[in-house]
Amino acid sequence: SLRGLTKSFGERTVLDGLDLDIEPGQFVALLGPSGCGKSTLLRILADLDREIGGDVTVAQRRAVAFQSPRLMPWKRVWRNVVLGLPGRPDREKAVAALEEVGLGHRVDVWPKVLSGGEAQRAALARALVREPDLLLLDEPFSALDALTRIKVQDLVGQLWQRHGCAVLLVTHDVEEALLLADRVLVMRDGAIAHDALVEHPRPRDVAEPEFVAQRAELLSWLGVH
Secondary structure, eight states, X not given: OEEEEEEEETTEEEEEEEEEOOOTTOEEEEEOOTTSSHHHHHHXXXXXXXXXXXXXXXXXXXXXXXXXXXXXXXXXXXXXXXXXXXXXXXXXXXXXXXXXXXXXXXXXXXXXXXXXXXXXXXXXXXXXXXXXXXXXXXXXXXXXXXXXXXXXXXXXXXXXXXXXXXXXXXXXXXXXXXXXXXXXXXXXXXXXXXXXXXXXXXXXXXTSHHHHHHHHHHXXXXXXX
16 A cells, blocks of 8 residues: 655656555556656565655565566575575475476576576566565566567466465566456556556457457557557
8 A cells, every 4th residue: 555655866756646555466567668667666565665755555475576587696596496584494495486386397406507487487486485465576577588478477377366465567568467467557757647457357368359459548548559
């Protein structure tokens, strides 16, 4: 829950009195042009930026997956997954998370031997092992090739349905937002300019007239006609 959220960098205001509620278990996609404040908002929700104004109430258990997997090259994959968790590294917990994302066969390898898609899956495992109530995804598919991107998108949809956590996905891809989310937000001038529910049944077909119409509407809000 955000009320009157403001954030400035010097004289430049990035978030300007932003109000937003995300319900438990809701999958929300956030669209907007570069520089509109999407990633800044995500960093605030992740508690990575506290120099803000307004009121922010957010789940204590949250996890983040960034555009870059950010794996530590000197640690085996399983150790990357449980990195930062309290107590001794729990290999069993790491293996379970890696198996869930299809990397059970890569538990003991070094990150440098992973493909781009595998590295992003490992980053998702690292987020999920924290059992978050809020999962924050900052353009996690943008560096992947087209085929791998489709596979990882599908994986994220399955994981969300299985875990039931709320998700906030920052993306530039309108189709991706409509395929995955229950709700799509468009940011402009530091605030939420448009808020749309996505009510198409799953699995979704990009060729359906309703999907095409909503895609056109969102593109219009993004200035593409």
